[in-house]
Amino acid sequence: MIYLDNSATTPLHPKVKEAIISALDLFGNPSSMHTVGRQVRALLEQSRKEIADFLNCSPDEIIFTAGASEANNTVLKSATNCCAFCEDNRGHIITSNIEHPSVLSTLDCLAKKHVDITHIKVKENGIIDPKDVEAAIRPDTMMISIMYVNNEIGTIQPIKDIAEIANKHNIPMHTDAVQAVGKIPIDLQELKVDFLSMSGHKIYAPKGIGILYKRKTAKNICPLIVGGHQENSMRAGTENTLGIIALGEAIKQAGLEMNDNKKRIGALRDKLEKGIIDQLDDVRINGDVEKRAYNITNLSFTTIEGESILLRLDMHGISVSTGSACSSGSLEPSYVVTSLNVEPEIAHSSIRFSLGRETTEEDIDKTIEAVVETVTFLRKISPIK
């Protein structure tokens, strides 16, 4: 099996697996005063410190959540006020047109509560111009939320510049950094965001664990889940102890491997891209070629359709994803690829290859061969010449 869908999710890191196994019998409730509980509490706090060190922030700025979708919901639902449950919401939020659905759908809900949303359009390279963000600021703008790295095309947004603009105007800044953590160094003393979301399962930890970073000086937010004092009363419910322990280990490993991964995986991604483009005509790279995560390439194979490519590659044991409408069961293709000011058919024919720490050179050689064969066959049966 050749797994090239690491932006969808990742397998467990062997060290993460070990950490989980060694903690399986530590069932105590971290809120209990006794030894059984305190044991687990100690591990949670160790994990929190690991994450804080990695992001260069303080451990009490880390709130554990069930993942980035929850973190995004939590921040944005109280962006303009306490939260939509507690109070009426008014005001204005700035975001982009290529955010993850957990951001876009939350903002759609707020729009129904009379909050104005401005969706900044990315340029043809899939990157936002910070000037467009600044120009969209209004006196009632209450938050700016822009993702760090796009999940479909891997483009890196100028978050540092946008955060500086937000700070200058005294507007809270949030970034969904799910695809950035572990790929690009994040130093929260340099990167002046107030909130940051991340997820464990994109960095070789299990599903169901993530964090919301909240800077000490950031505005108060209203917890999404109430009814307990956990996580400083910011997220009620007994902690996902195994998930937190796993995430701490995953972050530790990310810190150790980040530079090597960047070099090795980056070279494999370039090899894959070059190998395909050298042998096939009319292949388009979606998104900026330079400013993107080293592990992702999103290619459009014009005149053929993405789901067909995906399923035929699957037959070869190769897992990828596509922006075609058919794969989602809707009538619309990927809004991220279409945002690059291209015809819808470019999105219908797009395939995302996302490499990971387990990807080998042999995987890449086999993938190039299978892609060339698949695309050649599907082009043969396509009426578009």
Add this chain to the structure above:
Amino acid sequence: MDGASWNYSDKVKEHFFHPKNILEIDEKEYNADGVGYVGSPACGDMMKIFIKVKDDRIADLKWQTFGCASAIGSTSMLSEMVMRDGGMPLDDAWKLTPEMIINELGGLPANKIHCSVLGDKALREAIKDHFKRTGQEDRIPHDDKSRVICECLNVTEDDIRMEVLEGVKDFKTLQERTKLGTMCGKCVDTAKTLVDFYVGRYYTEDIYTGKEEKK
């Protein structure tokens, strides 16, 4: 990875991985008696069908498709159905429906039905093209059998049925696509009922088998 977890039937997979009757030679060289071309790349599906006619039957059919697995699988299936038993008479081929193809395929996931409806349309276009080339325009059936729902814009019940097959699930989307009911508006209630009826027919089960349509 044998793809056992897909919701596609074995028949769909067989036709997708090993499509039958693809046009592999140059179009001119094939010299068809009729060509039908439907869909658009923007919608993600495009179909071209080439037929040869002998004794008022389809003696040979070749095709090309830009589309997903169910589009490729269902066109391949259609090509086999049409050429069975010495070729389907043109009048029967004209009456081929997506439901009949889906039934032969052993069902399609409900959210994939819309990818499979172009094959029979392209086939009718090819037959129409053949009739035109041979001076048999009078044989092109007029679609006036279906009840007209929107009189202002001439949208029939069959148009609504086809829209639902192509993926429309609610009245608002139907109206955006057909503009039905935007003039005098008196057909709106009937159209809403029809959308619900056809959505109920095609999308109630996860896998639609087309069985109730079997002749």
